[in-house]
Amino acid sequence: EVQLVQSGAEVKKPGEFLKISCKASGYSFIYNWIGWVRQLPGKGLEWVAVIYPADSDTRYSPSFQGRVTISLDKSITTAYLQWTSLKASDTAIYYCVRGGEGDYWGQGTLVTVSS
Protein backbone atom coordinates (compact mmCIF):
# COMPACT_ATOMS: atom_id res chain seq x y z
CA GLU A 1 0.00 0.00 0.00
CA VAL A 2 1.37 3.38 -1.03
CA GLN A 3 1.62 5.80 1.89
CA LEU A 4 2.93 9.32 2.31
CA VAL A 5 3.12 10.26 5.98
CA GLN A 6 3.97 13.83 6.78
CA SER A 7 5.40 15.42 9.90
CA GLY A 8 3.12 17.23 12.32
CA ALA A 9 1.84 20.77 12.52
CA GLU A 10 4.34 23.53 13.20
CA VAL A 11 4.03 26.95 14.84
CA LYS A 12 6.97 29.23 14.12
CA LYS A 13 7.97 32.89 14.32
CA PRO A 14 8.98 35.03 11.33
CA GLY A 15 12.64 34.59 10.48
CA GLU A 16 12.89 31.08 11.93
CA PHE A 17 14.13 27.92 10.18
CA LEU A 18 11.78 25.05 9.38
CA LYS A 19 12.10 21.66 7.72
CA ILE A 20 9.06 19.46 7.22
CA SER A 21 9.16 15.83 6.09
CA CYS A 22 7.27 13.24 4.11
CA LYS A 23 7.98 9.53 4.62
CA ALA A 24 7.11 7.45 1.55
CA SER A 25 6.47 3.73 1.53
CA GLY A 26 4.85 0.99 -0.54
CA TYR A 27 6.36 1.86 -3.93
CA SER A 28 9.63 2.40 -5.75
CA PHE A 29 10.74 5.69 -4.22
CA ILE A 30 13.69 6.16 -6.56
CA TYR A 31 11.71 6.10 -9.81
CA ASN A 32 8.79 8.37 -9.00
CA TRP A 33 8.75 12.15 -8.81
CA ILE A 34 7.77 13.49 -5.40
CA GLY A 35 6.91 17.05 -4.50
CA TRP A 36 5.12 19.60 -2.38
CA VAL A 37 1.88 21.50 -2.93
CA ARG A 38 0.86 24.57 -0.94
CA GLN A 39 -2.66 25.58 -0.01
CA LEU A 40 -3.10 29.00 1.55
CA PRO A 41 -6.06 29.34 3.95
CA GLY A 42 -9.26 29.18 1.94
CA LYS A 43 -7.40 29.22 -1.38
CA GLY A 44 -6.44 26.90 -4.23
CA LEU A 45 -3.56 24.52 -4.80
CA GLU A 46 -0.07 25.54 -5.93
CA TRP A 47 2.91 23.33 -6.71
CA VAL A 48 5.98 24.43 -4.78
CA ALA A 49 8.66 22.04 -6.03
CA VAL A 50 9.25 18.51 -7.28
CA ILE A 51 12.28 16.22 -7.27
CA TYR A 52 13.16 12.97 -9.03
CA PRO A 53 15.06 10.78 -6.54
CA ALA A 54 16.94 8.72 -9.14
CA ASP A 55 19.00 11.68 -10.33
CA SER A 56 17.88 14.50 -7.98
CA ASP A 57 16.48 16.52 -10.88
CA THR A 58 14.72 19.38 -9.08
CA ARG A 59 12.15 21.86 -10.36
CA TYR A 60 10.75 24.86 -8.49
CA SER A 61 7.71 26.92 -9.35
CA PRO A 62 8.84 30.50 -10.10
CA SER A 63 6.98 31.90 -7.08
CA PHE A 64 8.96 29.69 -4.72
CA GLN A 65 12.43 29.67 -6.33
CA GLY A 66 14.95 30.90 -3.77
CA ARG A 67 12.44 30.80 -0.92
CA VAL A 68 12.37 27.09 -0.18
CA THR A 69 14.55 24.02 -0.70
CA ILE A 70 13.33 20.54 -1.54
CA SER A 71 15.58 17.64 -0.63
CA LEU A 72 15.64 13.88 -0.09
CA ASP A 73 17.12 11.18 2.05
CA LYS A 74 16.92 8.15 -0.22
CA SER A 75 18.15 5.81 2.52
CA ILE A 76 14.94 6.43 4.48
CA THR A 77 12.68 7.24 1.50
CA THR A 78 11.88 10.66 2.87
CA ALA A 79 11.38 14.00 1.15
CA TYR A 80 11.80 17.37 2.84
CA LEU A 81 10.82 20.98 2.33
CA GLN A 82 12.73 23.64 4.19
CA TRP A 83 12.73 27.37 4.77
CA THR A 84 15.74 29.25 6.20
CA SER A 85 13.73 32.34 7.11
CA LEU A 86 9.98 31.99 7.42
CA LYS A 87 7.49 34.76 6.69
CA ALA A 88 3.92 35.16 7.87
CA SER A 89 2.84 34.64 4.27
CA ASP A 90 4.20 31.07 4.43
CA THR A 91 1.28 30.15 6.69
CA ALA A 92 -0.48 27.36 4.82
CA ILE A 93 -1.07 23.64 4.56
CA TYR A 94 1.69 21.84 2.68
CA TYR A 95 0.91 18.51 1.02
CA CYS A 96 3.42 15.91 -0.09
CA VAL A 97 2.41 14.40 -3.44
CA ARG A 98 3.66 11.48 -5.50
CA GLY A 99 4.32 12.08 -9.15
CA GLY A 100 3.16 14.73 -11.55
CA GLU A 101 -0.21 13.07 -11.93
CA GLY A 102 -0.63 13.30 -8.16
CA ASP A 103 -2.05 9.87 -7.54
CA TYR A 104 -1.13 9.79 -3.84
CA TRP A 105 -1.16 12.60 -1.29
CA GLY A 106 0.07 12.96 2.25
CA GLN A 107 -2.27 14.10 4.99
CA GLY A 108 -0.92 17.65 4.96
CA THR A 109 1.24 19.66 7.35
CA LEU A 110 -0.16 22.91 8.74
CA VAL A 111 2.55 25.54 9.04
CA THR A 112 1.64 28.63 11.05
CA VAL A 113 4.04 31.58 11.10
CA SER A 114 3.12 34.27 13.57
CA SER A 115 4.92 36.67 15.87
Next chain:
Amino acid sequence: DIQMTQSPSSLSASVGDRVTITCRATQDVSNYLAWFQQKPGNAPKSLIFAASSLQSGVPSKFSGSGSRTNFTLTISSLQPEDFATYYCQQYYSYPPTFGPGTKVDLK
Protein backbone atom coordinates in the same frame (compact mmCIF):
# COMPACT_ATOMS: atom_id res chain seq x y z
CA ASP B 1 5.02 28.46 -17.65
CA ILE B 2 1.83 26.72 -18.60
CA GLN B 3 -1.20 28.43 -17.09
CA MET B 4 -4.47 26.63 -16.47
CA THR B 5 -7.94 28.15 -16.40
CA GLN B 6 -11.23 26.61 -15.33
CA SER B 7 -14.84 27.53 -15.91
CA PRO B 8 -17.06 28.11 -14.21
CA SER B 9 -15.37 29.17 -10.97
CA SER B 10 -18.42 27.95 -9.11
CA LEU B 11 -21.73 26.33 -9.88
CA SER B 12 -24.88 25.38 -8.02
CA ALA B 13 -26.51 22.10 -8.91
CA SER B 14 -29.08 19.63 -7.64
CA VAL B 15 -28.74 15.97 -6.80
CA GLY B 16 -29.07 14.00 -10.02
CA ASP B 17 -27.82 16.80 -12.26
CA ARG B 18 -25.21 16.26 -14.94
CA VAL B 19 -22.31 18.63 -14.33
CA THR B 20 -19.52 19.63 -16.70
CA ILE B 21 -16.40 21.61 -15.79
CA THR B 22 -14.05 22.98 -18.42
CA CYS B 23 -10.28 23.35 -18.16
CA ARG B 24 -8.01 25.12 -20.62
CA ALA B 25 -4.22 25.23 -20.92
CA THR B 26 -2.24 28.11 -22.41
CA GLN B 27 -0.06 25.60 -24.29
CA ASP B 28 -0.44 22.12 -25.69
CA VAL B 29 -0.17 19.62 -22.79
CA SER B 30 -1.07 16.58 -24.90
CA ASN B 31 -3.09 14.36 -22.54
CA TYR B 32 -1.00 15.09 -19.43
CA LEU B 33 -4.00 16.35 -17.54
CA ALA B 34 -5.34 15.28 -14.15
CA TRP B 35 -8.47 16.10 -12.17
CA PHE B 36 -8.76 16.27 -8.37
CA GLN B 37 -11.61 16.56 -5.90
CA GLN B 38 -11.17 18.32 -2.57
CA LYS B 39 -13.63 18.46 0.30
CA PRO B 40 -13.21 20.92 3.18
CA GLY B 41 -10.62 19.80 5.69
CA ASN B 42 -9.34 16.98 3.50
CA ALA B 43 -6.38 16.43 1.21
CA PRO B 44 -7.23 16.46 -2.50
CA LYS B 45 -8.16 13.14 -4.06
CA SER B 46 -7.06 12.08 -7.53
CA LEU B 47 -9.98 11.28 -9.84
CA ILE B 48 -8.58 11.16 -13.37
CA PHE B 49 -5.15 11.03 -14.99
CA ALA B 50 -4.05 11.13 -18.63
CA ALA B 51 -7.12 13.27 -19.36
CA SER B 52 -9.59 10.39 -19.39
CA SER B 53 -8.29 7.48 -17.26
CA LEU B 54 -10.13 6.86 -14.02
CA GLN B 55 -8.03 6.29 -10.92
CA SER B 56 -8.61 2.97 -9.21
CA GLY B 57 -11.68 3.05 -7.01
CA VAL B 58 -13.17 6.20 -8.53
CA PRO B 59 -16.81 5.67 -9.56
CA SER B 60 -17.66 5.66 -13.25
CA LYS B 61 -20.00 8.63 -12.86
CA PHE B 62 -16.81 10.68 -13.25
CA SER B 63 -15.39 11.00 -16.74
CA GLY B 64 -12.77 13.13 -18.41
CA SER B 65 -12.16 14.06 -22.01
CA GLY B 66 -10.09 16.33 -24.17
CA SER B 67 -6.55 16.79 -25.36
CA ARG B 68 -3.95 19.44 -26.13
CA THR B 69 -5.48 22.60 -24.62
CA ASN B 70 -9.14 21.83 -23.94
CA PHE B 71 -10.46 19.40 -21.35
CA THR B 72 -13.67 18.60 -19.51
CA LEU B 73 -14.67 16.77 -16.36
CA THR B 74 -18.21 15.43 -16.29
CA ILE B 75 -20.16 14.07 -13.34
CA SER B 76 -23.04 12.14 -14.82
CA SER B 77 -25.43 12.22 -11.89
CA LEU B 78 -24.45 14.44 -8.98
CA GLN B 79 -24.74 12.85 -5.54
CA PRO B 80 -24.50 14.51 -2.10
CA GLU B 81 -20.92 13.28 -1.65
CA ASP B 82 -19.86 15.03 -4.88
CA PHE B 83 -20.31 18.56 -3.55
CA ALA B 84 -16.68 19.72 -3.41
CA THR B 85 -14.07 21.79 -5.23
CA TYR B 86 -12.55 20.34 -8.40
CA TYR B 87 -9.12 21.19 -9.78
CA CYS B 88 -7.49 20.37 -13.08
CA GLN B 89 -3.72 20.13 -13.34
CA GLN B 90 -1.25 19.74 -16.20
CA TYR B 91 1.84 17.59 -15.73
CA TYR B 92 3.27 17.87 -19.24
CA SER B 93 5.76 20.45 -17.99
CA TYR B 94 7.38 20.31 -14.57
CA PRO B 95 6.65 21.62 -12.11
CA PRO B 96 2.96 20.90 -12.76
CA THR B 97 0.38 23.67 -12.51
CA PHE B 98 -3.20 23.66 -11.22
CA GLY B 99 -6.26 25.45 -12.40
CA PRO B 100 -7.93 27.83 -9.90
CA GLY B 101 -10.66 25.36 -9.00
CA THR B 102 -14.41 24.99 -9.49
CA LYS B 103 -16.63 24.86 -6.42
CA VAL B 104 -19.73 22.71 -6.81
CA ASP B 105 -22.42 23.39 -4.23
CA LEU B 106 -26.05 22.56 -3.63
CA LYS B 107 -28.66 24.63 -5.39
